[in-house]
Amino acid sequence: MLKMTHLSKVYRTEVVETYALRDFNIDVKEGEFVAVMGPSGSGKTTFLTIAGLLESFTGGEYRLDGIEVRELDDNARSKIRNEKIGFVFQSFNLIPDLNVHDNVEVPLRYRGMKATEREQRIMQSLERVGLASRARHYPAELSGGQQQRVAIARALAGSPRLLLADEPTGNLDTQMARGVMELLEDIHREGATIVMVTHDPELAARAQRSVHIIDGQAVDINEEPRFHNHAHARVASQQI
Amino acid sequence: MTLPPILAALRKHKAGVVLIALQIALTLAIVCNAIFIIGQRIQRIQRPTGMNEGNLFLITQMWVGAPTGDDQASGDKMDSLLRTDLAALRNVPDVESVTAMNSIPLLNSSWTNGVSLKPKQQHSTAHAAFYFGDENMLKTMGVQLAAGRAFTAADVQHRSFRAEDKPPIIIVSQALADKLFPGGNAVGKSVYIADNTEPSTIIGVVKRLQVSSADTWTNDFTWNTVLEPVRLNSNFSRYLVRAKPGRLQAAMKESRAALFAANPMRVIDDSAEHNSIRSFADIRAKAYRADRGMAILMSVICVILLAVTGAGIVGLTSFWVGQRHKQIGVRRALGARKIDILRYFQTENLLIAGGGAVAGIILAIGLNLWLMQRYEMDRMPVLYVLAGVAVVLALGQAAVFAPARRAANVPPVVATRTV
Ligand SMILES: Nc1ncnc2c1ncn2[C@@H]1O[C@H](COP(=O)(O)OP(=O)(O)OP(=O)(O)O)[C@@H](O)[C@H]1O
Ligand SMILES: [Mg+2]
Numbered sequence: 001m002l003k004m005t006h007l008s009k010v011y012r013t014e015v016v017e018t019y020a021l022r023d024f025n026i027d028v029k030e031g032e033f034v035a036v037m038g039p040s041g042s043g044k045t046t047f048l049t050i051a052g053l054l055e056s057f058t059g060g061e062y063r064l065d066g067i068e069v070r071e072l073d074d075n076a077r078s079k080i081r082n083e084k085i086g087f088v089f090q091s092f093n094l095i096p097d098l099n100v101h102d103n104v105e106v107p108l109r110y111r112g113m114k115a116t117e118r119e120q121r122i123m124q125s126l127e128r129v130g131l132a133s134r135a136r137h138y139p140a141e142l143s144g145g146q147q148q149r150v151a152i153a154r155a156l157a158g159s160p161r162l163l164l165a166d167e168p169t170g171n172l173d174t175q176m177a178r179g180v181m182e183l184l185e186d187i188h189r190e191g192a193t194i195v196m197v198t199h200d201p202e203l204a205a206r207a208q209r210s211v212h213i214i215d216g217q218a219v220d221i222n223e224e225p226r227f228h229n230h231a232h233a234r235v236a237s238q239q240i
Numbered sequence: 241m242t243l244p245p246i247l248a249a250l251r252k253h254k255a256g257v258v259l260i261a262l263q264i265a266l267t268l269a270i271v272c273n274a275i276f277i278i279g280q281r282i283q284r285i286q287r288p289t290g291m292n293e294g295n296l297f298l299i300t301q302m303w304v305g306a307p308t309g310d311d312q313a314s315g316d317k318m319d320s321l322l323r324t325d326l327a328a329l330r331n332v333p334d335v336e337s338v339t340a341m342n343s344i345p346l347l348n349s350s351w352t353n354g355v356s357l358k359p360k361q362q363h364s365t366a367h368a369a370f371y372f373g374d375e376n377m378l379k380t381m382g383v384q385l386a387a388g389r390a391f392t393a394a395d396v397q398h399r400s401f402r403a404e405d406k407p408p409i410i411i412v413s414q415a416l417a418d419k420l421f422p423g424g425n426a427v428g429k430s431v432y433i434a435d436n437t438e439p440s441t442i443i444g445v446v447k448r449l450q451v452s453s454a455d456t457w458t459n460d461f462t463w464n465t466v467l468e469p470v471r472l473n474s475n476f477s478r479y480l481v482r483a484k485p486g487r488l489q490a491a492m493k494e495s496r497a498a499l500f501a502a503n504p505m506r507v508i509d510d511s512a513e514h515n516s517i518r519s520f521a522d523i524r525a526k527a528y529r530a531d532r533g534m535a536i537l538m539s540v541i542c543v544i545l546l547a548v549t550g551a552g553i554v555g556l557t558s559f560w561v562g563q564r565h566k567q568i569g570v571r572r573a574l575g576a577r578k579i580d581i582l583r584y585f586q587t588e589n590l591l592i593a594g595g596g597a598v599a600g601i602i603l604a605i606g607l608n609l610w611l612m613q614r615y616e617m618d619r620m621p622v623l624y625v626l627a628g629v630a631v632v633l634a635l636g637q638a639a640v641f642a643p644a645r646r647a648a649n650v651p652p653v654v655a656t657r658t659v
Contacts, residue, residue, distance in 0.1 A: 053652075054573055054651075054652040054653045055653040074577070075578075078572070078575050081575045082574065083575070087574070087655065089655060093567075097248070097252040098249060102245050107575050110576050110580060
């Protein structure tokens with residue numbers, strides 16, 4: 001589904017070049033639920049933005065659902081984001097000017113979907129996250145957990161094959177986080193591929209597989225258990 | 241994106257929307273009325289007098305030591321001075337023809353009177369301006385005869401400008417002829433000038449000839465003119481001269497020399513104020529100076545108003561783009577193409593400007609009605625309002641383009657990177 005090989009990402013500012021990712025390799029299979037962990041600044045968000053076609057990369061190769069991403073122009077990237085990918089952000093990112101219903105509708109409109117089908121999907125996905133009764137509320141009138149569930153409903157409405165979540169529970173208390181996590185597991189069971197960045201080892205443990213990103217490189221824990229300890233040692237030393 | 245979600249989002253920005261819509265409404269109301277006024281003034285400025293205006297110039301001069309009495313001897317002396325001048329001017333190589341006249345169109349020196357169908361009518365049938373000149377008057381002015389005949393030398397009399405005005409024959413403009421005799425065939429008919437009991441017979445009709453003032457008090461009879469075959473005698477005179485084609489400047493210079501050569505006892509005041517040898521183009525420009533000033537003022541007001549409104553739209557949209565930076569990134573992340581974002585802002589502006597335009601149409605018509613009542617303005621044709629609507633909508637779309645393009649260039653990564 002998602003395969004990066006020798007991928008690198010360099011951020012250039014006037015003074016420094018930062019390698020956010022270097023010789024980065026990952027292969028996420030169709031239908032997998034992958035948790036991504038790693039210390040702050042290690043490149044998790046960078047990986048996710050590149051995976052979600054929100055940003056271009058500097059070197060290497062990235063194939064998404066069999067498509068060579070490097071060759072795509074801006075419109076093609078927009079189309080893939082719209083049709084194949086669902087995003088869930090740490091800070092929810094609902095549009096404050098629009099009510100819950102209209103927020104969920106945004107990606108469907110960009111897809112050019114007919115009104116009747118839009119309505120059906122909006123109600124379905126809002127029911128799914130348990131917020132159908134709040135359709136006419138504005139984001140400011142909802143709790144953090146409710147807002148994140150609306151964001152998940154928005155990501156689900158277009159039935160994406162790939163769901164990318166950047167610390168979806170980062171701004172939520174434990175109970176709300178559990179609710180969101182259960183929702184993601186549900187969605188996964190129905191066949192979606194999920195890549196979720198999290199700092200919470202407990203949540204990560206519920207994924208099928210954990211990938212650690214350290215210094216811009218991916219370390220697959222389940223595949224190399226010995227390297228696992230080594231990696232944690234490096235994390236510890238970095239955090240001191 | 242289609243309208244409902246854009247409208248829904250606008251509801252959250254009422255203050256800005258109302259402010260800009262109101263500004264657009266006011267701009268529309270003022271601009272289309274101003275354009276209407278400009279159009280009317282330009283039409284006034286450009287209307288032809290009925291003369292062949294190229295190559296014409298006017299000399300105004302005064303004899304020093306000429307007799308001033310109303311007696312026959314004084315009259316004859318003044319007329320001989322006049323005829324000497326006419327002969328001198330006719331001999332100037334670059335002069336094609338010349339006539340002595342009391343005034344000409346647009347000179348702002350008017351002689352007007354009532355014209356009646358019956359003697360001693362309580363209210364005259366029409367009001368008209370009067371021109372007095374010799375047998376060369378029609379030819380020199382270059383007015384076109386529509387019916388009847390021009391004056392001949394035998395028709396021309398001379399009299400003191402203070403003597404009674406009782407011409408046996410006259411020529412009238414078509415407009416006056418139509419007013420007096422709506423049935424047509426004015427030639428051969430008799431009319432009565434002022435309180436005259438003696439009739440004046442119309443011997444000819446000219447197609448078009450404007451009165452000598454462009455001021456508003458002549459608006460009711462702008463094209464009503466009467467020509468009389470008379471050389472008016474006084475101690476000053478006016479000569480309308482037609483130069484040979486392309487020889488206007490030379491003829492003006494030579495005429496001056498010729499007059500002084502024939503009789504040095506005269507004053508031709510060349511000061512800028514009097515400018516007593518003037519081309520007709522100059523006379524026309526001066527006559528419509530106020531109209532031109534008004535048209536320029538209105539144009540400047542329009543330009544300023546449009547610029548201010550455009551700047552307001554640019555400012556507000558830029559502010560909104562900044563304010564919505566994050567949500568634009570989110571929209572991009574959710575699949576909006578650049579063109580979708582651009583269209584969003586263009587459509588949003590179209591809605592605001594459209595609302596403003598609807599209010600503006602009402603204001604524009606109201607303003608026109610008020611101007612009609614207070615300042616005798618004409619009714620503005622709907623076309624001007626529609627043109628105004630097109631102008632403000634186009635202005636809105638143009639003004640919003642730069643900020644909208646900046647919005648379209650907000651990268652989708654903003655969705656993950658900013659808080
Ligand atoms: N736009 C940018 N310009 C320059 N450097 C950047 C930019 N974005 C990220 N970086 C750098 O790239 C590196 C990786 O950042 P990234 O956001 O991917 O880390 P992260 O693993 O998501 O961290 P966190 O857990 O704190 O969210 C960091 O060193 C960061 O400073
Ligand atoms: Mg991050």
